[in-house]
Amino acid sequence: MRGGWQLRRVLPRTRLFSTIGEGGTDRRWPGWEVVVGLEVHAQIKSRSKLFSDSLTSDPSESHNTCVSPYDAAFPGTLPKLNSKCVDLTLRTAIALNSQIQRRSAFDRKHYFYADIPAGYQITQHYAPVAMGGHLDLETGRLVRIKQIQIEQDTGKSTFDARRRVSMIDLNRAGTGLMEIVSEPDMRSPEEAGVYLRTLQSILRSVGSSDGNMEQGSLRCDVNVSVNRPGEPSGTRCEVKNLNSVKFMQVAIACEVFRQIELLEKGEAVQQETRGFDEAGARTFSLRSKEDAPDYRYMPDPNLPLLLLDQSYVDRIRSTMPELPGETRARLLKQGLTVRDVDVLTSVDAGREVGFDGQLGEGAVVYFDAVAIGRNPKIVVNWITQDLLGQLAARNLTFKENPISTQQLGDLVDIVQNGSITGTSAKTLLRHMLDQRSAALPSELAREMSLFALPADGDSGSSELEQWCRDAMAAVPAETAAAKKGHSGVINRLVGRVMKMSRGRANALKAKEVLQSMLRGPD
Ligand SMILES: Nc1ncnc2c1ncn2[C@@H]1O[C@H](COP(=O)(O)OP(=O)(O)OP(=O)(O)O)[C@@H](O)[C@H]1O
Ligand SMILES: [Mg+2]
Numbered sequence: 053m054r055g056g057w058q059l060r061r062v063l064p065r066t067r068l069f070s071t072i073g074e075g076g077t078d079r080r081w082p083g084w085e086v087v088v089g090l091e092v093h094a095q096i097k098s099r100s101k102l103f104s105d106s107l108t109s110d111p112s113e114s115h116n117t118c119v120s121p122y123d124a125a126f127p128g129t130l131p132k133l134n135s136k137c138v139d140l141t142l143r144t145a146i147a148l149n150s151q152i153q154r155r156s157a158f159d160r161k162h163y164f165y166a167d168i169p170a171g172y173q174i175t176q177h178y179a180p181v182a183m184g185g186h187l188d189l190e191t192g193r194l195v196r197i198k199q200i201q202i203e204q205d206t207g208k209s210t211f212d213a214r215r216r217v218s219m220i221d222l223n224r225a226g227t228g229l230m231e232i233v234s235e236p237d238m239r240s241p242e243e244a245g246v247y248l249r250t251l252q253s254i255l256r257s258v259g260s261s262d263g264n265m266e267q268g269s270l271r272c273d274v275n276v277s278v279n280r281p282g283e284p285s286g287t288r289c290e291v292k293n294l295n296s297v298k299f300m301q302v303a304i305a306c307e308v309f310r311q312i313e314l315l316e317k318g319e320a321v322q323q324e325t326r327g328f329d330e331a332g333a334r335t336f337s338l339r340s341k342e343d344a345p346d347y348r349y350m351p352d353p354n355l356p357l358l359l360l361d362q363s364y365v366d367r368i369r370s371t372m373p374e375l376p377g378e379t380r381a382r383l384l385k386q387g388l389t390v391r392d393v394d395v396l397t398s399v400d401a402g403r404e405v406g407f408d409g410q411l412g413e414g415a416v417v418y419f420d421a422v423a424i425g426r427n428p429k430i431v432v433n434w435i436t437q438d439l440l441g442q443l444a445a446r447n448l449t450f451k452e453n454p455i456s457t458q459q460l461g462d463l464v465d466i467v468q469n470g471s472i473t474g475t476s477a478k479t480l481l482r483h484m485l486d487q488r489s490a491a492l493p494s495e496l497a498r499e500m501s502l503f504a505l506p507a508d509g510d511s512g513s514s515e516l517e518q519w520c521r522d523a524m525a526a527v528p529a530e531t532a533a534a535k536k537g538h539s540g541v542i543n544r545l546v547g548r549v550m551k552m553s554r555g556r557a558n559a560l561k562a563k564e565v566l567q568s569m570l571r572g573p574d
């Protein structure tokens with residue numbers, strides 16, 4: 053279990069960030085400072101590819117079924133920019149406080165590999181669509197964004213070792229990507245993890261990418277260097293193609309250990325591109341700076357400059373949703389706890405932008421609708437404790453929730469004004485989920501005779517007295533004990549009354565009636 057041992061070494065059970073920032077003394081690497089910068093490739097959530105009409109695919113699709121002649125680089129085919137990809141990249145740029153460049157351009161980056169049939173990838177090397185910006189992490193760190201560029205994805209090649217053949221699948225070739233490049237502002241593997249998760253939730257909330265690392269719609273390269281505190285930052289190495297937050301963190305930690313070991317031996321870190329071996333928990337050299345390919349960047353002659361009108365940018369800006377950080381701050385201000393907010397926002401993940409640019413319903417949108425004119429704390433409790441629990445018990449996702457916001461609002465109201473008890477309300481909620489009833493809870497409560505008996509006043513008291521008498525008659529021995537002053541027994545009698553009334557009785561009132569009956573003559 054060599055790999056397992058190494059994993060334990062690189063991920064000791066220290067608290068995240070516990071020692072970061074205090075003179076660079078992370079307990080894992082005392083006397084060293086770590087510098088991390090990320091290049092994130094996010095697949096743009098568009099139905100068609102960046103420069104062709106063919107549809108984008110997901111990894112489950114049959115090979116080479118979403119390929120146009122342009123994607124396969126047939127001679128004579130020409131690119132046509134998909135404006136949806138530009139819209140969504142601008143949404144990302146706005147969310148990251150990046151300056152949109154009214155004038156940007158596309159360049160060819162040449163390299164020769166079978167999964168890139170044209171022999172070049174179109175990217176934005178010289179003039180990216182957005183520059184600068186920043187992302188605020190909840191740890192208080194501000195990570196600056198260097199630039200955001202639009203580019204094409206490559207195809208996929210797989211090697212069949214048994215038949216000794218390489219196979220090329222062009223389904224992914226030409227899909228639009230946003231490359232989001234950070235400045236080297238992160239100081240630990242965990243901080244890079246927080247950055248990646250925060251970025252992921254922003255991409256999802258503005259609807260520009262699924263941001264799904266397992267499915268490959270979000271991939272990242274990490275740049276790592278180490279230095280002694282107070283000294284300039286060291287030589288960076290880039291570890292390519294990491295496809296989970298956890299492995300990215302492990303890869304950074306492994307790379308930090310490797311670089312420190314070299315420097316402590318008196319050797320130098322060579323700038324190079326490295327890969328990550330998950331099983332062995334180690335990084336390995338792919339190519340050094342000397343054999344870095346000469347990409348022969350050049351402006352793409354088939355694509356004009358990308359010129360954006362101010363009015364176009366303003367229109368996109370006016371359709372921006374509330375961002376995750378803003379949502380959190382607003383909900384906390386409404387009096388919700390951090391836990392409540394975490395639950396609501398996590399259920400919100402994966403919401404989509406429809407063709408009208410409107411966001412679909414997530415738990416936050418749902419909460420907001422129910423909370424209008426109601427106590428937010430009470431509403432959130434009904435959602436997180438009752439509704440989500442009942443949905444989970446039925447294996448339903450939040451998307452499949454049949455309870456409308458009007459229904460839940462009405463339910464909260466009739467509990468709050470004392471028309472039904474909390475117990476009855478839970479019964480009603482279960483009933484509505486099981487029967488998929490579209491009726492309002494106030495109507496259902498009438499049909500099902502669930503209206504609570506008043507806690508005071510005369511109406512209903514004869515019914516309550518009858519239940520109390522029945523409860524005492526059902527268990528004569530316990531009633532006798534209660535009469536002798538056994539105080540614990542009375543609660544059992546109250547329980548019986550509640551059961552007989554199917555939760556409609558008021559427990560305190562029932563206790564009072566029982567006490568007076570037990571005191572009174574036989
Ligand atoms: N000293 C350093 N330590 C760690 N990361 C660094 C350091 N200096 C720069 N970086 C990071 O390296 C990355 C450089 O990415 P960039 O896309 O600009 O160039 P590249 O990696 O050379 O090109 P390519 O896009 O072809 O991979 C940035 O994310 C930046 O934050
Ligand atoms: Mg880059």
Ligand SMILES: [Mg+2]
Nearest residue numbers: 091273275290
């Ligand atoms: Mg790079």
